[in-house]
Amino acid sequence: MKLFSVVASIGLFCFGLGVLAxxxxxxxxxxxxxxxxxxxxARLQSARxxxxxxxxxxxxxxxxxxxxxxxxxxxxxxxxxxxxxxxxLYQVRPGLMVNVRDMEQxxxxxxxxxxxxxxxxxxxxxxxxxxxxxxVFTDVxxxxxxxxxxxxxxxxxxxxxxxxxxxxRAGIDSPSYKKIVSxxxxxxxxxxxxxxxxGIAIEENLCEGNPVAAQYLLGAEMGVNGTPAIVxxxxxxxxxxxxxxxxxxxLGL
Numbered sequence: 001m002k003l004f005s006v007v008a009s010i011g012l013f014c015f016g017l018g019v020l021a022x023x024x025x026x027x028x029x030x031x032x033x034x035x036x037x038x039x040x041x042a043r044l045q046s047a048r049x050x051x052x053x054x055x056x057x058x059x060x061x062x063x064x065x066x067x068x069x070x071x072x073x074x075x076x077x078x079x080x081x082x083x084x085x086x087x088x089l090y091q092v093r094p095g096l097m098v099n100v101r102d103m104e105q106x107x108x109x110x111x112x113x114x115x116x117x118x119x120x121x122x123x124x125x126x127x128x129x130x131x132x133x134x135x136v137f138t139d140v141x142x143x144x145x146x147x148x149x150x151x152x153x154x155x156x157x158x159x160x161x162x163x164x165x166x167x168x169r170a171g172i173d174s175p176s177y178k179k180i181v182s183x184x185x186x187x188x189x190x191x192x193x194x195x196x197x198x199g200i201a202i203e204e205n206l207c208e209g210n211p212v213a214a215q216y217l218l219g220a221e222m223g224v225n226g227t228p229a230i231v232x233x234x235x236x237x238x239x240x241x242x243x244x245x246x247x248x249x250x251l252g253l
Contacts, residue, residue: 031057039080040077040080041053043081043082044075044084051069051072052071053068054068055068060089061089064078074086076089088100102223105223105237106234106237107235108222109222109235109237110233111235112222113231113235118163121135122163122189123161123190124161124162126157126161128159130161131253132158132161133161133233134161136162136164136228137219137224137227138164138165138166138167138227139167139169140180141179144227144228145197145227146198149194151244154244155244155247158247158253160247164193165218166212166215166216167215167216167229169226171216177216179196179202179204180193180196181205181212182206183196183202184210185207224237226240228240230242230247238250
C-alpha cells in the first residue's frame with residue numbers, strides 16, 4: 001500500500017496530470033532555524049523512522065513548513081510536525097494555476113536536458129532549419145503519446161524538432177518497457193518507434209547498454225509521472241498533449 005495519495009488534476013495526460021504553466025522566477029530563501037528543523041524531523045521520525053527526511057524549509061503558506069522525503073514526496077507540515085499533508089501546492093493567478101514546486105525545478109531540468117547525449121534520443125528533425133526543440137518523455141501504449149506522434153510531420157514542418165526520451169509508464173521490466181527498449185535497440189529506431197505508436201508489434205530486442213531505464217529514472221527526477229511530458233530546453237515542463245499551434249505559440253515561433 002502506498003503511504004501517500006496521488007493527486008489528480010485536469011488535462012490531456014495519459015496518467016492524470018494537469019496542464020500547468022511553469023514559473024521561472026527564483027524561489028525566495030526558505031531557511032529555518034536548526035532548532036525548528038530538528039523538532040520537525042524528530043516528530044516525523046517518531047512515526048516513520050524508516051524514511052529519510054531532507055531539508056526543512058518554510059513554504060509559501062503562513063505557518064506551514066515543507067519537508068522533502070528522500071525518494072518520496074514533499075510534505076507540508078503544520079506547526080512542528082503534528083499534522084502534514086502531501087501532494088501538489090498550486091498558486092492561483094489570473095488565467096492560470098501554477099505548480100509551486102515546479103518553479104524550483106526549472107533550473108535543474110534545464111541542466112539535465114543540456115547534459116543529455118543526443119545519440120541516446122530518437123529524434124525527428126525538420127527538413128529545413130530547426131527553430132525550436134521539444135524533449136518528449138513518451139510511452140508507446142499511451143493514447144495521447146500516439147496522438148502527438150501523429151503530429152510530428154506538422155511539428156517538423158513548423159521547424160520544431162522532436163527529441164524522444166523513453167518513459168514506460170508501467171515501469172521498468174513491464175511489457176511496455178520491453179516494447180520501447182526494442183525500439184531503442186532497433187536498427188531503424190524511428191521506424192520502430194512509429195510502428196509501435198501505430199499499434200504494430202515489432203521484434204523484441206533487449207540490447208545491453210540501452211538508455212531506457214536511465215531515461216525513465218531521469219523523467220521521475222524531473223517530476224514526470226505521466227506521458228506525454230514535454231521538457232523545453234529552458235527547463236519548462238509541459239505535461240500532456242498540445243496541438244502544433246500550441247507549441248508554436250509556446251516556443252514563440
